[in-house]
Structures are given as structure tokens and as C-alpha cells.
Amino acid sequence: MSGSGGVWPPEGAVGVAVEGLYESFAAAGYVYGPVFQGLRSVWRRGEEVFAEVELPVEAGGFAVHPALLDAALQARLAVLVEEGGERVMPFSFSGARIHATGARSVRVRVSPAGPDAISVRLTDLAGLEVLTIDALVSRPLAGTALTAAAVEASDSLFEVNWVGAPAPAGESGPGLEEIPVFVDVASVVAAVGEGVGVPRVVAVFCPGGPVAEARQVLGSVLGWVREWLECPELEGSRLVVVTRGGAAVGPGAGVDVVQAAVRGLMRSACSEYPDRFAQVDVDHDPEAAPVPVLEPVLAGVVESGELEVVVRGGVVSVPRLGRITGDALTVPEGGGGVWIWTRRGRWRV
Structure with missing residues (x-):
């Protein structure tokens, strides 16, 4: 995992800018709350993507915290956003195994694993495996799907x-x-x-x-x-x-x-x-x-x-x-999700 000769980041890997990354994600329709903003560094080498991820909260109660895994998958998303590629969402995965529990900081390696699939490997800072996924398949997401889904979901909100x-x-x-x-x-x-x-x-x-x-x-x-x-x-x-x-x-x-x-x-x-x-x-x-x-x-x-x-x-x-009426829905300028306004405040979806 540590790359050629145990060097990290791996030799030949080129850094991907992460400054303002979550603002770029939001503009593309991916809105992450504070706990899910754990991506710290990203590199790419050909079709491989490497990253460092840190969980901003305690990992107690989870073998592998969902926000830690989500942030690891954001590494590939960072490359797609940088390239202006199509938006995708995870669809299915196979061969998932947990090797260690309680990790808060991990190194990530994402590699091709066949048509539309990637393999994901998480290790700790010593190179010991934390979690591996043999194949994770994603599917393209229509340009308006995220915003439309959020607006439709509001129909299930009541007060x-x-x-x-x-x-x-x-x-x-x-x-x-x-x-x-x-x-x-x-x-x-x-x-x-x-x-x-x-x-x-x-x-x-x-x-x-x-x-x-x-x-x-x-x-x-x-x-x-x-x-x-x-x-x-x-x-x-x-x-x-x-x-x-x-x-x-x-x-x-x-x-x-x-x-x-x-x-x-x-x-x-x-x-x-x-x-x-x-x-x-x-x-x-x-x-x-x-x-x-x-x-x-x-x-x-x-x-x-x-x-x-x-x-x-x-x-x-x-x-x-x-139901909270459609009049209570507003889409902020520049994207970034949908605000639902109520008499008690506002919710972001």
C-alpha cells in the first residue's frame, strides 16, 4: 500500500488540489456536512488514486466509521470533479472485508477493477490493512438528479x-x-x-x-x-x-x-x-x-x-x-443543495 519502495505518496503520483474541494463538490451537487469532510490530501498516478483521510470525530461505536469510508471514496470523486467528468454514485460492491477497527486516520488506494468498477484499500499509517473492497461499481447520475431528488424528498417532510x-x-x-x-x-x-x-x-x-x-x-x-x-x-x-x-x-x-x-x-x-x-x-x-x-x-x-x-x-x-409546502423550498445560488424553510428555522437536504 505504501507504494514503490515504501514511499508515501507513491512515486510518480501527482497531487490533486484539495483547497476549496468541498465547495467544488457542493457546486457539483455533492453536499457534505462537517463530519463527512475528512479528505485531507489526494494524488493520482494514471488511473490510480491515492488519498489521506482523517475522521473529524471519535470512531467509537463503529468497526469502520461510515464517514471515514465515505471520505475515502471521495478521493475518486475529487479527480472526477477536477476533470469535469460525469457525476456518479456508488451502486454495488463485493468482497468487502474489515481487517481492523477504530481507525481515525487512513491512507487510501483506489484502483481499476474491471468495467465501471474500482477496488478500494484502506490502511493505517503503518501500512496495516483496515478495510478492503474488491469491487465497487458506480453508476452515472443525471445532471439534475441530486437537486430533483432533494426537492421530491421534501414531500415526505411534515410539521x-x-x-x-x-x-x-x-x-x-x-x-x-x-x-x-x-x-x-x-x-x-x-x-x-x-x-x-x-x-x-x-x-x-x-x-x-x-x-x-x-x-x-x-x-x-x-x-x-x-x-x-x-x-x-x-x-x-x-x-x-x-x-x-x-x-x-x-x-x-x-x-x-x-x-x-x-x-x-x-x-x-x-x-x-x-x-x-x-x-x-x-x-x-x-x-x-x-x-x-x-x-x-x-x-x-x-x-x-x-x-x-x-x-x-x-x-x-x-x-x-x-406537508411542508413547496413554497418553503429554495435552491441557493450556485447550487449547494436545497434549503427547506420552516417556522422553526431551515434544513439543508
Whole structure:
């Protein structure tokens, strides 16, 4: 591997410029993140390509880190880009063997291995083999395939949108009976034990508190869930946990971290027991959503089967999963992949 006479780089090998190489890759449609930018030096001798590759992260957890192997294959890509050749992508390989594990720096030799195939050999700095591939076959890639594939892939990206909830039943409907509000589930159980009629829907406001008390608040709400499920008299009733400011609704909206954590807990409870639980998030200001406003909202939850709603300024919304639209896609000038813009930032694909 070390080349003729143990010299590295091998005698007769000519250096390939690597300065600005990843910018050239991006312009050609190959966009590599920081972990995959491990190619340090490249040389060529006829149809052979030699390279030095260094993994910018720890190699733990992998026999051979995927980014290390990818960077090794970039050596041939560097020559193709320099020559302005056609773009290719790996298609199949055979005869792959791992000889050593945990390498972070390797030397690479890429040689012809038949029509459209190359052999790949990775060694450590002492010349000991790390990984060998007898034959790796690549296939040409159409000029617009990378960008087109990225745009098409965006059709599989989704986000949660808050949309207007269906109007609740009319005031004469059976769903708008008075909704009792309790301080906790123990109060509900005690009231039922004293002979109070079993309510069909019960609302309990989640306690607030600083982030330091999040564990305590979550413990209290988890206790409510357990008590509710363990009380046989409440089997036909639904518990609605009301949080304040726990959902981010609209661009730039903030959340109460503790209340958001409760919402996560209740989302799990709702998914496991959809007939027993629901949750409503109201404005952070206690005066913004008094109980009279909540009564039709809670009734609407029960009648519509919604498990989660939010109330902002008296407007009721429900979560719906929707595709990120094509309007959110932009192709940067000069190529370099596709940015997908969302309300939370941007993603590169």
C-alpha cells in the first residue's frame, strides 16, 4: 500500500488540489456536512488514486466509521470533479472485508477493477490493512438528479400546524352541560365517594411553577392519571387536563417549559387511553380563558373526539399534520443543495 519502495505518496503520483474541494463538490451537487469532510490530501498516478483521510470525530461505536469510508471514496470523486467528468454514485460492491477497527486516520488506494468498477484499500499509517473492497461499481447520475431528488424528498417532510377547530355543538346540544372544575383528581374521587353524580367530563387545571419544580409538577399530574384509571366509578368519564401557555402556536411563540412537559406526558396518556383523557392549553394569562369560556371548548372536545386543543384569545385550534409546502423550498445560488424553510428555522437536504 505504501507504494514503490515504501514511499508515501507513491512515486510518480501527482497531487490533486484539495483547497476549496468541498465547495467544488457542493457546486457539483455533492453536499457534505462537517463530519463527512475528512479528505485531507489526494494524488493520482494514471488511473490510480491515492488519498489521506482523517475522521473529524471519535470512531467509537463503529468497526469502520461510515464517514471515514465515505471520505475515502471521495478521493475518486475529487479527480472526477477536477476533470469535469460525469457525476456518479456508488451502486454495488463485493468482497468487502474489515481487517481492523477504530481507525481515525487512513491512507487510501483506489484502483481499476474491471468495467465501471474500482477496488478500494484502506490502511493505517503503518501500512496495516483496515478495510478492503474488491469491487465497487458506480453508476452515472443525471445532471439534475441530486437537486430533483432533494426537492421530491421534501414531500415526505411534515410539521404540526394549528388549525381552527370545528364549531362545537349548539347550546341546546347535549354536549354543553356544565363542566365541573376540580383542583386535583383526589377531589373528584372524594366528591364521587360523597354521592355526587359521576360527571361525564372533569377539568383539572395543571399547577404552575418554575423549571426547578418541573419534576414535582409532572409527578403530580402522573399521580392524577393513575388515580383516574384506578377509580372504577370514573370508568365512563374523561379527565381533561388544562395547561397554560404550554403550546407554541404561531411563529415565534414561546412556551412555558413546565407546562409543555405536562403536555408531553398527557399526550402519551391520551394515546394510550383516548376515551379517558384529553388536554386543553389556554393563554398563559389566567384571566384570558375563564372557566365559562372553557365549558363549550371542553364539550366540543368530547363531542368531536379531539384529544388536544389550544385556546388563544378565545380562538380554538387543533393540531393537524401537514406537508411542508413547496413554497418553503429554495435552491441557493450556485447550487449547494436545497434549503427547506420552516417556522422553526431551515434544513439543508
